[in-house]
Amino acid sequence: MAKIGVFICHCGENIAAKVDCTKLAAAMGEHPGVAVSVEYKYFCSDPGQESVKKAIREHNLTGIVIAACSPRMHEATFRKACAEAGLNPYLCEIANIREQCSWVHTDSEMATEKAMDITRSMVEKVKRNNNLQPIEVPVTRRALVIGGGIAGLQAALDIANAGQEVVLVEREPSLGGHMAQLSETFPTLDCSQCIMTPRMVETAQHPKIRLLTYAEVESVDGYIGNFKVRIRMKSRYVDMSRCTGCGDCITKCPAKKISSEFDCGLGKRTAIYTPFAQSVPNMPVIDKASCIYFKNGKCKMCEKSCQLNAINFEMQDEFIDLEIGAIVVATGFQIQNTAVYGEYGYGKFPDVITGLQFERLASASGPTAGRILRPSDGKEPENVVFIQCAGSRDPSKGVRYCSKICCMYTAKHAMLYAHKVHGGKTHIFYMDIRAAGKGYDEFTRRAIEEDEASYVRGRVSKVWQENGKLMVRGVDTLLGKPVTVVADMVVLATAMVPQHNAKEFAKTIGIAYDEYGFYNEAHLKLRPVESSTAGVFLAGACQSPKDIPDSVAQASATASKVLALFSKEKLEREPVIAINNEATCAGCWGCVLACPYNAIEKKDIRDRSGRLIKQVAYVNPGLCQGCGTCVSFCRSNSLDLAGFTEKQIFAEVMGL
Amino acid sequence: MITQERYRTTVKELLANGSIKMAIGYKPGSTPDRRRPLFIRTSEEAEQLVLDSTCVQNLSGYLVSEGLLSDEKRVGIFLRPEGVRSINILAAEYQLNADQIVIFGFDSTGREVRPLDGRSAREFSGLLNELKEKPLQIYKEPLLERIEKMNAKERFDFWQEEFSRCIKCYACRQACPMCYCRRCIVDSNQPQWVNTSSHTLGNFEWNIVRAFHLSGRCVQCGNCDRACPVNIPLRLINQRMANEVLDGFDHFAGLSATQEPVLASFKKDDTETFIL
Numbered sequence: 001m002a003k004i005g006v007f008i009c010h011c012g013e014n015i016a017a018k019v020d021c022t023k024l025a026a027a028m029g030e031h032p033g034v035a036v037s038v039e040y041k042y043f044c045s046d047p048g049q050e051s052v053k054k055a056i057r058e059h060n061l062t063g064i065v066i067a068a069c070s071p072r073m074h075e076a077t078f079r080k081a082c083a084e085a086g087l088n089p090y091l092c093e094i095a096n097i098r099e100q101c102s103w104v105h106t107d108s109e110m111a112t113e114k115a116m117d118i119t120r121s122m123v124e125k126v127k128r129n130n131n132l133q134p135i136e137v138p139v140t141r142r143a144l145v146i147g148g149g150i151a152g153l154q155a156a157l158d159i160a161n162a163g164q165e166v167v168l169v170e171r172e173p174s175l176g177g178h179m180a181q182l183s184e185t186f187p188t189l190d191c192s193q194c195i196m197t198p199r200m201v202e203t204a205q206h207p208k209i210r211l212l213t214y215a216e217v218e219s220v221d222g223y224i225g226n227f228k229v230r231i232r233m234k235s236r237y238v239d240m241s242r243c244t245g246c247g248d249c250i251t252k253c254p255a256k257k258i259s260s261e262f263d264c265g266l267g268k269r270t271a272i273y274t275p276f277a278q279s280v281p282n283m284p285v286i287d288k289a290s291c292i293y294f295k296n297g298k299c300k301m302c303e304k305s306c307q308l309n310a311i312n313f314e315m316q317d318e319f320i321d322l323e324i325g326a327i328v329v330a331t332g333f334q335i336q337n338t339a340v341y342g343e344y345g346y347g348k349f350p351d352v353i354t355g356l357q358f359e360r361l362a363s364a365s366g367p368t369a370g371r372i373l374r375p376s377d378g379k380e381p382e383n384v385v386f387i388q389c390a391g392s393r394d395p396s397k398g399v400r401y402c403s404k405i406c407c408m409y410t411a412k413h414a415m416l417y418a419h420k421v422h423g424g425k426t427h428i429f430y431m432d433i434r435a436a437g438k439g440y441d442e443f444t445r446r447a448i449e450e451d452e453a454s455y456v457r458g459r460v461s462k463v464w465q466e467n468g469k470l471m472v473r474g475v476d477t478l479l480g481k482p483v484t485v486v487a488d489m490v491v492l493a494t495a496m497v498p499q500h501n502a503k504e505f506a507k508t509i510g511i512a513y514d515e516y517g518f519y520n521e522a523h524l525k526l527r528p529v530e531s532s533t534a535g536v537f538l539a540g541a542c543q544s545p546k547d548i549p550d551s552v553a554q555a556s557a558t559a560s561k562v563l564a565l566f567s568k569e570k571l572e573r574e575p576v577i578a579i580n581n582e583a584t585c586a587g588c589w590g591c592v593l594a595c596p597y598n599a600i601e602k603k604d605i606r607d608r609s610g611r612l613i614k615q616v617a618y619v620n621p622g623l624c625q626g627c628g629t630c631v632s633f634c635r636s637n638s639l640d641l642a643g644f645t646e647k648q649i650f651a652e653v654m655g656l
Numbered sequence: 657m658i659t660q661e662r663y664r665t666t667v668k669e670l671l672a673n674g675s676i677k678m679a680i681g682y683k684p685g686s687t688p689d690r691r692r693p694l695f696i697r698t699s700e701e702a703e704q705l706v707l708d709s710t711c712v713q714n715l716s717g718y719l720v721s722e723g724l725l726s727d728e729k730r731v732g733i734f735l736r737p738e739g740v741r742s743i744n745i746l747a748a749e750y751q752l753n754a755d756q757i758v759i760f761g762f763d764s765t766g767r768e769v770r771p772l773d774g775r776s777a778r779e780f781s782g783l784l785n786e787l788k789e790k791p792l793q794i795y796k797e798p799l800l801e802r803i804e805k806m807n808a809k810e811r812f813d814f815w816q817e818e819f820s821r822c823i824k825c826y827a828c829r830q831a832c833p834m835c836y837c838r839r840c841i842v843d844s845n846q847p848q849w850v851n852t853s854s855h856t857l858g859n860f861e862w863n864i865v866r867a868f869h870l871s872g873r874c875v876q877c878g879n880c881d882r883a884c885p886v887n888i889p890l891r892l893i894n895q896r897m898a899n900e901v902l903d904g905f906d907h908f909a910g911l912s913a914t915q916e917p918v919l920a921s922f923k924k925d926d927t928e929t930f931i932l
Contacts, residue, residue, distance in 0.1 A: 584839035588749040594920040617751075633920050635869045636837035637844045650847035 002033035002127040004018040005061040006119060009068035011098055016041075018102035020112040024067070027116050033127055044074050049081045056085035063087075063126035067119045068093040070398050087213040088131040090575070090643060094123040118432040128648045136297045137622045139225035140325035141165065141566045146217055146509075147330035150548055151555040153199045155328045158559030160208035164566050167322055168203065169231055169425020172214045174279035175200045176331055178541075181262060183362035183370070185468030186412045187443035192412055193278060193365060197358060214285055218319065220327070220509045221598065223625065224535030225571045227324040235315040237286035238272070242310035245282035249302035249311065250274070258290045260367075264357040266375060267367030272302045272311075277365060286311075325425045326535050326562040329509065329519060330555065331502070333541040336391040336399065336495040344390065344492060345463045350376040351470055352463060355409055362416045372420050374489055380421055385472045386410045387460050388430040391495030399495045399514070404545040406493035411444040413491060414453035426453045427485050429460050429474050456483065465488055474607045477509030479654040496545040511536055519543050529557045536588070537561050553581025576626035578619045585616040585638040591630035592617065599623035600630060659769050660707040663734070663760055670732060676758050679732035680718050683713040693718060696732075704789040707734065709764040714877035717833035720751050727789035732758040737772070737787060740780045741875040741910025742833045747777065751836055754778070754913040777913055788908035800892050815893075821858040821886035824852060828866065828890055831883035834873045841865060863893065871897040872918030875910050903927065 006028040012017035029037035036059050042048050043066060055061065064087070066078045079089035097115040105111040110624040116273045141164055148170030156168045174180075179187035180200075182192035204211050218230040238249075253270035260269040262276050269275075271291040272284045292299040293313060303311040335356055338346035346352045349521040351374050353361075364370040374381050384425045388410050392403040407430070414426040434454070435441040447453040460474035472485045498517030499505070506513045511531040512520040519538050522530040529537050537558035565571075580591075583603060592600045603618035617639070619630075631646075640646055667679045683694035683704045691835050693797045695718075696702045716739050718724075718818030719731060735743070740759060747754035750915045754777045761772030761780065774780050803811060826842070829835040842862060874894040881891035905926050907918040907924055 383819070584837070584844075586751075586837045588751070588917075590749070590917050590920040593916055635841065636839055637841045637849075638839075647847050650849065 001058060004033050004037035004123050004126055005052070005055050005059060005064040006031075006034055006037040006123060007043050007055075007064065007066050007068075007233065008037070008097075008119070009048070009066065010039065010041045011069060011102075012041065015068070015098050015102045015115075017113045018096055018108050018111045020103060020108065023112055024097075024115050024119065028067075028119055028123065029122055031120060034123060041406040043068060043157060044077055046060045048631045049077070052078065052081050053085035056082065057089050061087065063091040063093070063129055065093050065095050065122045065126055067097045067115065067122075070094070070096050070100075071100040072479040074255040074618075083501035090132040091126065091129050093122045093126040093129065095119040099535065100648065103162070110337075113340050121652045125652040128645070128651050130642070132642055134572040135575050135621050136227055136570045137223075137573055139566060139568060139571055140227075140323045141559060142167065142322070142324055142560050143326045143566075144169065144217075144227070144229055144322065145328045145330060145649040147177065147332055147334045147540070147542070148172070148175035148200075148203075149330060149540060149543075149551075150179040150196065150199070151332070152177070152328070152330035153203050154457045154552045155330060155539050155559050155562075156203055156209055156553035157199065158556050159328075159562050160206050162559070162563050163208065164563065165208055165210070165259075166206075167210045167212065167231075167324070169215050169217060169447065170211075171216050172275060173201060173214045173236070173273075173283075173285040174275045174281070175211070175213065176276070176278075176280070178356075179183070179548060180276065180278075181356060181363070182359045183266070183364070183366070184406045184412065184416060187437070189412070189415070191364070194364070197280070199279045200278070204280045211281070212320070213281060215320075217505075217508060221596070222324075222625065224533075225325050225565070226622065227317070227327060227535065229322045229324045229327075231320045231322060233318040233320060235288075235317050235515075236283070236285055237288070237291075237311060237313055237315050239310045239312050240281065240283055242308045243283040243306075244308060245274075245284075247274075248305045248307070250284055252301045252305040254299065254301055255290055258287065261345050263367045264354065265359045266353075266357055266360050286313075310543060324393075326537065326565050327509065328537045328539055328555075328558045328562065329511065329531065330539040330558075331499055331542040333437075333496045333545065334499050336397075336497045338492055338494050340397050341390060341492070343462050344387065344490070345465070345470075346492060349463070349470060349490075350374075351381070351488065352492065354492050354494045355406065355413065356490045356494070358413050359409075362413070362420070370420070371418055372424075372489075379488075381424065382421075383425045383427070383485070383487045384414075384417055384489045385460075385470070385485050385487040386413060386426065386428040386491045386493065387472075388428065388493045389459075390492035392493075392495075393431060394495075397569065399497065402434060403493075403496040403547070404434070405547045406494065407432075408437075408440060408443065408547065409455065410493050411435075411447040412492075415447045415451045418451035418453070427472075427487070428453055428455045429458055430455055431457075431459070431470075437547070444614070458483075491510060491513055496541060498542070502542070509533070509536060511538075529554055529561060531574040535565065574626065574643075575621075577624035577642065578628070578639050578641050580617045580619055580628050581640070582616045583637040584636050586636050587617070588635070589617070590633050590635070591639060594629050596629060597623050597625050601623070606625050657829070659771050660705065661763060662771065663707055663762075664702050664705050666760070667696055667702045667732060670758065671696070671699060671702070674702050675730060676732040677727075679734070679758075679760070680706045680715050681734040681920065682707065682713070682715075687897070704821060707762060708769055709767045711762075711769075712878065714735075714739045714742055714833055714875075714879050716746065717831070717836070717879070719743075720746060720833075720836045725752055725756055728753075728756065730756050730758050733758055734760045734762065736763055736877075737761070737780070737783060738875040738877040738910075739785060740777055742877065743777045744784075744913045744915065745834065745873055745875070746836070748910075748915050749848065758805035764813065769905040781912060784908075784911050788911060789904075797895065799889060800895055803892060803896075815863075816856060816860075819863055820886045821854065822854055822863065822888060823886060824854045824857040824858070824862060825885060826879035827883040827885060829914040831879040832870070833877070833879065834870055842870075863888075863890070863900050867893045867897055872901040872905070873909050874898055 008021050011508045021442045025037045025039045079092050082092040083089045095118045101115050143159050143166045145152045157164045160166045185192050195495045214234045216232050220234045249272050253272045256269035259265045260267040272286045274284045288294045359364040359397045435444045458475040458477040462473045476483045502517035521528045539555040599620045601618045602615050605613045627642050670676045681694045681695040685692045689710045746752045849859045870904040901918050
């Protein structure tokens with residue numbers, strides 16, 4: 001005989017203001033099988049929980065219903081209280097009379113009636129609940145970090161330094177990401193390469209880190225603690241076990257006029273190349289699309305020049321299968337295609353460049369060895385105009401958000417320019433200066449006060465060329481007048497946007513993304529580094545535009561999450577999984593196809609002599625996520641979901 | 657008559673040389689236009705074989721009788737094109753191995769019966785693909801057209817009227833080659849999702865559940881329709897479902913033995929006309 005306890009929470013005024021809790025408690029007290037029905041102001045509080053535990057012990061309850069807020073809020077709390085009182089935690093059910101009742105109704109009487117329906121249906125369900133035991137699954141203590149920019153490096157190093165294994169996958173031939181392309185970094189003006197490259201070397205040499213460059217994640221299966229990841233090692237055409245990085249092949253390569261991606265098109269590279277001098281690993285790859293041999297079938301100059309026979313034109317893509325426990329996604333960003341701003345003449349006028357291109361000009365390792373020179377004629381510009389929000393905060397161009405870093409790097413650019421070109425003039429068109437961060441506002445003030453950056457508050461409507469000069473027409477909203485500035489160079493603070501394949505990649509790993517393609521965190525405030533998929537964490541600009549300090553901080557946060565996961569030998573999982581009735585299973589395997597987690601296997605049923613009688617479906621408890629797709633597919637009703645059995649659901653519905 | 661004689665000879669030959677252990681065909685029934693199933697194991701039994709235009713029952717359901725195919729010996733069966741599609745579905749749902757089935761295909765126009773080429777389900781794929789291209793022309797039903805013209809209310813009333821005669825004998829289920837489950841959902845009473853009593857609600861529940869369970873699987877053989885003792889035009893519901901899956905998912909049931917079930921699979925190029 002069921003002895004159910006019903007605990008009705010006022011949630012302060014949240015529920016009690018609309019639902020007559022006293023009436024509800026009385027009605028539930030009369031429902032068959034209910035042994036105790038009480039109300040209280042806050043059951044989630046310590047005394048509230050104690051009273052639940054006391055009631056369980058005193059009345060020998062066989063199940064409880066907490067009529068309160070959403071189960072997402074406090075189901076775990078009350079299950080724990082149940083367990084502490086000696087009752088199986090899965091004999092606790094939550095009747096949501098807050099979000100689904102008191103908050104959404106105005107009529108008190110009807111709300112009370114609805115609360116009765118909701119609570120009664122849960123009482124009927126809990127009568128049919130069974131004791132369930134959590135499922136234990138092993139944890140593979142090996143992390144996969146996707147992306148070798150600053151966020152990925154930080155996450156990998158933090159996890160590895162704590163003694164856990166890491167596999168770091170980078171799509172490009174070298175580690176470094178966008179940070180390696182930068183000149184000096186705000187707000188301290190330390191050289192990006194100088195702080196970045198030691199990290200890259202440390203990562204490559206770390207005994208706990210397996211580095212896979214020029215590699216991409218092909219597929220991800222499995223679940224938290226037990227992912228199965230397939231990596232595609234793209235063919236470099238250079239045998240990494242032989243290459244010493246001497247660079248002879250690069251010198252000999254006759255295809256020298258290929259636009260360098262690393263220098264944002266301002267420099268040239270060869271077909272066999274390393275992206276930049278400090279590349280890690282310092283071993284070249286052959287760019288198949290530009291290689292003369294691959295195009296014409298003749299050349300092989302690199303092969304002839306290599307004394308170690310490291311060049312192999314026959315190389316094919318290879319696949320590596322990895323067992324992974326946790327995944328850190330640090331795939332970064334790209335800059336918006338500036339072609340959407342036709343009025344600024346990017347692509348038409350060579351001296352209109354992006355902020356990232358300016359970084360390459362200002363970088364000591366860049367195409368101009370750190371001198372600010374115009375791409376068109378190689379002369380030093382005397383007047384430079386910077387246009388902020390060239391893409392960001394502009395709904396008409398599809399980017400409503402603030403890219404966050406542009407105010408700061410534009411101030412930095414103005415500063416670097418003032419340091420390198422004495423007497424040069426800068427104009428910065430801006431909407432607002434957003435300089436929140438440690439030392440940030442001081443930094444922009446320094447650009448204005450010490451380095452004489454001239455800020456003009458307003459938008460630019462048009463850039464055109466006249467007598468070899470760039471004419472910039474904008475508005476100064478503080479003066480209320482249109483202005484035209486004559487410039488030698490225009491720098492656009494382009495928006496940060498998600499990687500071009502961000503959405504497809506999210507589908508590969510199984511995580512959610514927002515309308516732009518930035519990856520969604522599980523909770524913006526309280527779970528900012530977890531993705532919606534357990535065991536997958538987010539670091540850096542793949543989640544939203546971020547500067548270096550934010551990316552590093554978030555990367556370290558993901559490392560701490562990964563390490564917390566790895567601190568356990570086994571993970572406890574909710575026992576809400578599908579169970580098959582082998583006697584009635586017809587073996588049609590519709591469930592095998594329907595299961596999104598490949599959790600259903602074929603099982604042989606044999607008689608005592610070992611003769612095969614039939615094959616039935618078997619649900620692997622480690623893989624099943626309890627989604628219920630198979631249950632709804634099964635025509636013979638052989639599959640059922642523990643914790644949400646058809647019996648329970650039916651009773652719940654009939655209780656309404 | 658010539659077709660019948662030829663097939664009698666073929667069956668005898670195949671039984672004699674051990675290619676098949678049994679052939680399932682038709683023999684005379686209680687009235688001149690009725691036929692009943694015949695299970696031929698000897699050449700004497702083959703003499704009873706009848707093959708004419710009145711042989712309409714889809715016999716494929718007999719193949720999944722427990723134990724029949726477990727010795728891996730081959731079984732012959734007389735099938736119309738719909739029956740061949742049933743074989744493909746049963747194979748796709750792992751209820752039998754299509755290679756174990758020897759097909760004696762036939763079709764009829766008016767009173768004329770003609771044999772169909774091919775002995776294995778695979779060899780019928782050309783014919784089945786042709787059927788897919790013009791299904792409506794072949795299975796056109798005047799009553800179906802009438803129902804399609806009705807509005808929702810009229811349609812509901814029509815079916816309520818039809819289902820009111822249902823006595824829940826489950827003859828439709830027993831006759832259907834697709835209803836091979838060891839335990840049908842209506843026999844599951846913990847909980848009792850489908851009402852067993854023959855009242856309006858219970859009758860609706862049963863017939864609609866069955867229609868859904870047959871969506872993407874029904875080949876319009878008409879077994880259920882003919883089995884129904886109270887003449888509910890069950891075939892029309894299934895015909896409508898078949899049209900729906902063909903329009904929505906480009907799925908023509910039983911095209912091949914590797915066809916994935918329409919409700920358990922996903923294709924990127926599904927037409928998805930139902931998504932607004």
